Amino acid sequence: METKTYNIAVIGGDGIGPEVCGAAKQVLQRIAEKDGRIAFSFTDFPWSCTWYKETGRMMPEDGLDILKRFDAILLGAVGRPDVPDHVSLHGLLLAIRQGFDQYVNLRPVKLLKGAPCPLKDVRREDIDMIFVRENSEGEYAGKGILEADRAEQVGVFTRRGCERIIRYAFELARRENRRRVTSISKGNALNFSMVFWDRIFAEVAKDYPDIEANSLLVDAASMFMVRDPGRFDVVVCSNLFGDILTDLGAAIAGGMGMSAGANIDPERRFPSMFEPVHGSAPDIMGREMANPMATVWAASQMLDHLGRPDLGKRVLDAIEAVLEEGVWRTPDLGGSAKTSDVTRAILEKL
Numbered sequence: 001m002e003t004k005t006y007n008i009a010v011i012g013g014d015g016i017g018p019e020v021c022g023a024a025k026q027v028l029q030r031i032a033e034k035d036g037r038i039a040f041s042f043t044d045f046p047w048s049c050t051w052y053k054e055t056g057r058m059m060p061e062d063g064l065d066i067l068k069r070f071d072a073i074l075l076g077a078v079g080r081p082d083v084p085d086h087v088s089l090h091g092l093l094l095a096i097r098q099g100f101d102q103y104v105n106l107r108p109v110k111l112l113k114g115a116p117c118p119l120k121d122v123r124r125e126d127i128d129m130i131f132v133r134e135n136s137e138g139e140y141a142g143k144g145i146l147e148a149d150r151a152e153q154v155g156v157f158t159r160r161g162c163e164r165i166i167r168y169a170f171e172l173a174r175r176e177n178r179r180r181v182t183s184i185s186k187g188n189a190l191n192f193s194m195v196f197w198d199r200i201f202a203e204v205a206k207d208y209p210d211i212e213a214n215s216l217l218v219d220a221a222s223m224f225m226v227r228d229p230g231r232f233d234v235v236v237c238s239n240l241f242g243d244i245l246t247d248l249g250a251a252i253a254g255g256m257g258m259s260a261g262a263n264i265d266p267e268r269r270f271p272s273m274f275e276p277v278h279g280s281a282p283d284i285m286g287r288e289m290a291n292p293m294a295t296v297w298a299a300s301q302m303l304d305h306l307g308r309p310d311l312g313k314r315v316l317d318a319i320e321a322v323l324e325e326g327v328w329r330t331p332d333l334g335g336s337a338k339t340s341d342v343t344r345a346i347l348e349k350l
Contacts, residue, residue, distance in 0.1 A: 005039040006306055009070040009271070011092070013048045015280025016290035017076020023292030023343040024074060024299040027318075030347050031303070031311050038308065043070070047092060049083040058091030064099045072302050073273035076295065077280035090142055097135050098142075100270035102263035103161065104168055105133035105242060106301065107277065109232075109249030112258070112316075114323030116333060119226065119252055126230035127253050130178075132169040133242025135263055137161045138193075140239040157193045157238075162200045168266065169236035170208040176234075180212040181205070184221050184237035184245065197238065222248060250277060254323075257291030257332045260298040264305060272305055274298040288338035291330040293319050296346060318349035 010025065012018030025042055032038050045066075047059040058078075060066065067073060073096065078088045096102070111117055111127035119127075141156035166183070173181050183201040187194040198215060205213035216224065218241045224231055225248055237245065250259035259277035276294035284290060296319060303312035322328055328345040329335025337345075 001037060003037060003039050005041055006071040007041050007043065007069070008302075009067050009073045010042050010044045011047050011073065012044065012076040013078045013092075013280065014050065014080045014088075015077055015282040015285045017048075017078070017280055019076075019286075019288075019290050019339055020276060020292045020295035021074055021076040023339060023346075024295040026343055027296050027315060027346055027350070028299050028302075030350050031315060034350060035308075035311060038306075038311075042074075048078065049080040049088050052083055052087070052091065058088060059095065064096070067096065067100075067271060070271045072271050072306065074295075074299065074302065075273055075275040077276065077278065079280045080282055094140060094142065096273055097263050100265055100273075101136055102265050102270070102272055103134065103136040103165060104262075104264040104266055105131075105135035105239075106262040106264060107131040107133060107242070107246040107249070108260065108297075109246065109253050111253045112320045112323055114320065114326060115254035115258055117252060117254070119229070122229060129229070129232040129249070130172065130176075130234050131242055131246050131249065132165060132172060132234060132236045133246070134161060134165040134237070134239050138239035140243075155193050157196050159200060162197055163204060166201050166204045166236055167207075169234050170204065170211055173211050173234040174208065178233045180214065180233040181208075182221070182232055182235050183213070183215040184218050184235060184241045185215055186218050186241070188217065193238075201236070218245070221245060225249065225252065246277060255291075255332050256294070257330065258293055258297070260294050260301060262298065262301040262305065272302075274302040274305075288340060289331050290339045291332050292339050292343050292346075293323075296343075314350065315346075318346045321349045322346055
């Protein structure tokens, strides 16, 4: 039986990023060993805020050309207090997302068995939604004017950009037998960009009569995610709204240490990138306090994208088994286990 080797670029980044990436690499190696039909070759890159302080750039000028030859990218976290966030974000993360046209940002908001939830009287199965966030333009297009006494931030919404992400959401719902797609908007206040978005959502929805299509204002959606999370299934939204609402989603589904994200080029012209949603947490760097589960979940998403959803499910099942057992929990989940303890527990479940 021939073994397929996948070449993975690893950008550990800052703070706890290298630690949680290390855990995900171990899990990917273990699942590959157990399966026997795939293997992973990892190449680590030092691109980070530390690299920026030394070179003046978050990654080399030819960074995208270097990354093009890989099958996927695993990213840890980016940011540290002495580097402005807009520098680190646009210099690395957004540069890769936009440079590789990873226009789909998939963030599952799912309450796993054993994961804590701050909401009262909510069934676990009520928190099971997939956010499909537009990832290439919108409010994060990076266009505008910054002067001493004036700033203008320009959101860019194109028909191509809106239609392809909305259509992806409906196709995802159909593929995964989900019954509802909810669009998040603010058309009452953003009377150009969101009215345009709403119009395209209504047009695309007509092509999917088998899927229930709803639209909610972002403020109402925030309230309903807390009061009635079961109403959400597949959620499609712009770059900014998706960023904010998925942090709220993380809070109701176990915390930021449990939240993963995939930056996908569905046409597979370029490598896709997988990452935890949490930040670099420099206050706990090197203290073995970081929860690796979000990054391991991102590795599960990577397996899905590489055509092995069966292995992706096994990894997610292992995370859930560790949570349900309740023995190995990092401090963010109310325990005292170390990062390496949790990683070892997941490996044992595999």
